[in-house]
Amino acid sequence: MKKILLSLFICGLTLQSNSQNASVEKSTFGVQTGFLGVWVHNETKLSNLIALRSEIGLDTGVSIRNGEDITGFLLTPVLTLEPRWYYNLNKRVSKSRRVDGNSGNFISIKTTYHPxxxxxxNERNLDFITDISIVPTWGIRRNIGNHFTYEAGIGIGYLHYFKKDNVVLINEPDVAVNLHLRAGYRF
Known part of the structure; x- marks a missing residue:
């Protein structure tokens, strides 16, 4: 009986010490798609709980005329840099939940540039205006099997348009909303 109790005690200490060593992965690479685009991303470890996400992809936009049906769409390149703090990794490990592939809840500052x-x-005479946005975001990321992931996030921040010579902008600074739901594949 003493040996069993001693074994359980040692196993408990091992699990507790493992929960304190939870960490983001050194580097993870993947592809994601969602309602409004497709993206390729990489997350690089900066510390045990912080990763830097870099992303390149195509964002989708739609246009609606006079409040009626969708009349047009566009795809434009997007570059994103996003430091993420995965704040609940230790809690997930202590509850025997997965943290591989940086699976956890996160808070980030998403900086997006549309060049x-x-x-x-399919629109004629479309004049696209370059913009940059900085959006504090809260989100979750989870794994399905070994390679598939899903991610959701929400945030509100600042949007700035870079004026062109022939364009007049009214109330230049604007509010940016980051509301995303994505599914992806992790390599």
């Missing part, structure tokens, strides 16, 4: 490199659209 005017090219635009794929």
């Amino acid at each position: 005017d490199w090219f635009v794929i659209t």
Whole structure:
């Protein structure tokens, strides 16, 4: 009986010490798609709980005329840099939940840049305006099996348009909303 109790005590100490060593992965790479685009991303470890996410992809937009049906769409390139703090990894490990692939809840500062490199659209005479947004975001990321992931996030922040010579902007600074639901594949 003493040996069994001693074994359980040692196992308990081992589990507790493992929960204090929870960490984001050194590097993780994947592809995600959602309602409004497709993206390729990499997350690089900065500390045990902080990762830097870099992302390149295509964002989708739609246009609606006179409050009626969707009349147009566009695809434009997007570059994103996002430090993420995965704040609940230790709690997830202590409850025997997965943290591989940086599976956990996070708080981030999502910085997104839409350059005017090219635009794929069905609209005529579309003049795309370059913008940058900085959005504090709360989100979750979870794994399904070994390689599939899903992610959801919400945030409100600042949006700035870079004015062109032939464009007049009214109330230049604007509010940016980050509301995303994505599914992906992790390599």
